[in-house]
Amino acid sequence: MSRLRVLGVDPGLTRCGVGIVDVARDRSATLVHVGVVRSDPGEPIERRLARIAAGIRAVIDEFAPSVVAVERVFAQHNRTTVMGTAQASGIALLAAGERGIPAATHTPSEVKAAITGYGAADKRQVQTMVARILRLDELPKPADAADALALALCHAWRGAPAASPATTLTPAQRAWADAERVARR
Amino acid sequence: MSRLRVLGVDPGLTRCGVGIVDVARDRSATLVHVGVVRSDPGEPIERRLARIAAGIRAVIDEFAPSVVAVERVFAQHNRTTVMGTAQASGIALLAAGERGIPAATHTPSEVKAAITGYGAADKRQVQTMVARILRLDELPKPADAADALALALCHAWRGAPAASPATTLTPAQRAWADAERVARR
Numbered sequence: 001m002s003r004l005r006v007l008g009v010d011p012g013l014t015r016c017g018v019g020i021v022d023v024a025r026d027r028s029a030t031l032v033h034v035g036v037v038r039s040d041p042g043e044p045i046e047r048r049l050a051r052i053a054a055g056i057r058a059v060i061d062e063f064a065p066s067v068v069a070v071e072r073v074f075a076q077h078n079r080t081t082v083m084g085t086a087q088a089s090g091i092a093l094l095a096a097g098e099r100g101i102p103a104a105t106h107t108p109s110e111v112k113a114a115i116t117g118y119g120a121a122d123k124r125q126v127q128t129m130v131a132r133i134l135r136l137d138e139l140p141k142p143a144d145a146a147d148a149l150a151l152a153l154c155h156a157w158r159g160a161p162a163a164s165p166a167t168t169l170t171p172a173q174r175a176w177a178d179a180e181r182v183a184r185r
Numbered sequence: 186m187s188r189l190r191v192l193g194v195d196p197g198l199t200r201c202g203v204g205i206v207d208v209a210r211d212r213s214a215t216l217v218h219v220g221v222v223r224s225d226p227g228e229p230i231e232r233r234l235a236r237i238a239a240g241i242r243a244v245i246d247e248f249a250p251s252v253v254a255v256e257r258v259f260a261q262h263n264r265t266t267v268m269g270t271a272q273a274s275g276i277a278l279l280a281a282g283e284r285g286i287p288a289a290t291h292t293p294s295e296v297k298a299a300i301t302g303y304g305a306a307d308k309r310q311v312q313t314m315v316a317r318i319l320r321l322d323e324l325p326k327p328a329d330a331a332d333a334l335a336l337a338l339c340h341a342w343r344g345a346p347a348a349s350p351a352t353t354l355t356p357a358q359r360a361w362a363d364a365e366r367v368a369r370r
Contacts, residue, residue, distance in 0.1 A: 045282075046253070046278040048282075050279055050282035050283050053279055053283070082271075083259075083274075086268050086272055087274060091276075093230050093234050093272065094234040094235055094276060094279075097230075098235045102231070103230065105230070
C-alpha cells in the first residue's frame with residue numbers, strides 16, 4: 001500500500017524532537033520512530049548545532065523519510081530562546097535540503113488544528129490525540145517528541161491527496177473518527 | 186609573524202557576506218578574501234540553506250580560518266526577514282562547528298564601535314573605515330561584504346591578545362591610528 005513517510009521536527013537547541021510516521025492513503029498513521037536529539041547547554045553554540053545536525057541526519061539516513069516537516073518559529077515567541085530555536089529549525093531544513101528531501105514548515109496553530117480540531121489546544125490535548133491516532137499505549141514523551149509526531153501527522157494530512165471518503169471530513173474530524181474507530185476495537 | 190585568520194559572516198538568506206582577514210599581533214590587518222554567498226529567493230528554503238552552507242564551507246575549506254565570527258541576530262530587528270537571517274547564522278555557526286573551528290558572535294553595535302569608535306555609526310562610516318584599515322582602493326561592496334570584513338576585524342581586535350603599544354589604545358583608536366599611518370605614506 002502506498003504511504004507517505006514524514007519526519008516531523010520540533011526544533012530546539014537543548015531538546016529537538018524528531019518523530020517519523022507512515023501515513024496511508026486512507027489517512028491512517030503508524031509510528032515509525034520517535035526521539036529527542038539533545039545538546040549540552042554548556043557547550044559552545046557551534047558544537048551544539050553540530051550535534052543537532054548529526055542527530056537529525058542520523059534519523060534521516062536510518063528511516064529515509066519522503067518529506068521533512070518543521071515547526072515554523074516566530075520572533076515574538078519566548079524571546080530568550082527564539083534565536084536558538086530558529087537556528088535549530090534552519091539546521092533541520094538544511095539537513096533535508098542536503099539530502100534532496102523536500103521540507104515544509106507549519107505553525108503551531110496549524111498543527112493543533114490538524115490534530116485536535118482546535119488551534120488553541122493545550123499540549124496535553126495534542127499528546128492525547130497523537131497517542132490515539134498512532135494507537136500508542138502511553139502518551140509520547142517528552143512533549144518535544146509528541147510535538148514532532150503531531151507535526152508529521154499535520155503535514156501528511158494537510159499535504160496528502162485526499163482519498164474518499166476522507167474528502168468529506170476535515171483532518172481533525174478524520175482524526176477523531178480514526179481515534180473513535182480505534183477505541184471501539 | 187604570527188597572525189590570526191578570521192572569517193567574518195554577515196548572515197542572510199539572499200546575500201550572506203563572507204570576509205576573511207589576517208590580523209597580526211600589532212593589530213595590523215590584511216584582506217584575504219571577500220565575497221557574497223547568494224541564494225535564489227524563488228527556491229525552497231531547504232535548498233537555499235543548503236546553498237548558503239555549501240558557499241560558507243567552500244570558503245572555510247579554501248582559506249582555513251582559525252575562527253569564525255558571526256553577527257548576532259536579534260528578534261526585534263526587521264521582523265519580516267529575521268527568521269531567515271537567524272537560520273543563516275545557524276548555518277554559519279554549524280559550518281564552523283563541523284570543521285572543529287571555534288565560533289563567536291558579535292552584535293552590530295560591538296562591530297561598529299570596534300571599527301569606527303561609535304556604536305551607532307552608519308554603514309558608510311563602517312565601509313570607509315574597513316577600506317582604510319585594509320588599505321583598499323575602493324569601498325568593499327556590497328554592504329554585506331563590508332559588514333563581514335568589519336565583523337572579522339572586530340573579532341580579531343576584541344579577542345586577540347593586546348601587544349604593546351596597542352594596550353594603551355582602544356581598538357577604535359588603534360584603527361584610526363592605523364588608518365592615519367596609511368594615509369601618511
